[in-house]
Amino acid sequence: MTHPADPASVSSGIAAVDAYLANGFATVPGMSSRFAATITAGLMRIQTGLGVTGPIAEIGTFEGRFFIALAKALQPGEVALGMDIFDWPNPAVIDRFEANCVKHGVAAGVRETWKCDSRTVTPAELLERTGGRRLRLFHVDGEHSRASLAKDLALATAVLADDGVIILDDMLHPGYPTLMVTVHEYLTQHPEMVVLCIIDRETIVGATKFVLCRAGWFKRYETELLAVFEQCVWPLGADFEPHWCLVLSLDTRLAAIT
Numbered sequence: 001m002t003h004p005a006d007p008a009s010v011s012s013g014i015a016a017v018d019a020y021l022a023n024g025f026a027t028v029p030g031m032s033s034r035f036a037a038t039i040t041a042g043l044m045r046i047q048t049g050l051g052v053t054g055p056i057a058e059i060g061t062f063e064g065r066f067f068i069a070l071a072k073a074l075q076p077g078e079v080a081l082g083m084d085i086f087d088w089p090n091p092a093v094i095d096r097f098e099a100n101c102v103k104h105g106v107a108a109g110v111r112e113t114w115k116c117d118s119r120t121v122t123p124a125e126l127l128e129r130t131g132g133r134r135l136r137l138f139h140v141d142g143e144h145s146r147a148s149l150a151k152d153l154a155l156a157t158a159v160l161a162d163d164g165v166i167i168l169d170d171m172l173h174p175g176y177p178t179l180m181v182t183v184h185e186y187l188t189q190h191p192e193m194v195v196l197c198i199i200d201r202e203t204i205v206g207a208t209k210f211v212l213c214r215a216g217w218f219k220r221y222e223t224e225l226l227a228v229f230e231q232c233v234w235p236l237g238a239d240f241e242p243h244w245c246l247v248l249s250l251d252t253r254l255a256a257i258t
């Protein structure tokens, strides 16, 4: 195996997602990596196998690159809530988001587009959008300030199903070094939550994501991830003192020691 491995060498195991990752993902403007989309959709497949169901949401859909991959991993009857202020870089971004969803087969009944400022959304307002159903997955990729991340994390936690997962984008990113402070404060305040795994960066734009879950679900998810993505497991893992978690990467080498 070459290092780093080609992202195309990893698959989610969901045919519709993998076809989009191979043929559509790179054509949709966005900032998430193909590797992260593959692992996240693969995690949704694991959830389905474990009987975990429900809607999903993303704060910061932008033009839909990552959102479409996740929406294509849903089961019949499940919906994907796409939240964004949709004013950057111009107001037409919402039309491009909708057009990309249509082009790549995310039907109107599967997606719910919500133009909003996530910092002012209450859990009750969000759950009203999902018919009261708690979320199996929440991708947080909105404004990258400590205050916004804290608010988005609080919202995600409040609406998450017991067996749900939260994905945090742009962790350990050189441009946003203080976001880790918010994550550590959050983990201290929420001992019921742990980091399930780290999805390593592909590039500086396609940056690292953290996956969080409730402590009671950690072992079940970890066991499945280890089996499904064995070739991506970086041997040393991540030390959250005292909690350890998986690191999934396209580059699983260790430093050479003579």
Ligand SMILES: C[S@@+](CC[C@H](N)C(=O)[O-])C[C@H]1O[C@@H](n2cnc3c(N)ncnc32)[C@H](O)[C@@H]1O
Pocket: 029, 030, 031, 032, 059, 060, 061, 062, 063, 064, 065, 066, 067, 083, 084, 085, 086, 087, 088, 116, 117, 118, 119, 141, 142, 143, 148
């Ligand atoms: C980095 S882009 C998201 C990229 C996208 N998730 C992807 O993977 O390609 C960040 C997005 O967050 C949105 N955003 C920023 N602050 C927000 C807020 N307070 N509420 C909702 N969306 C916000 C921006 O409009 C932008 O579209």
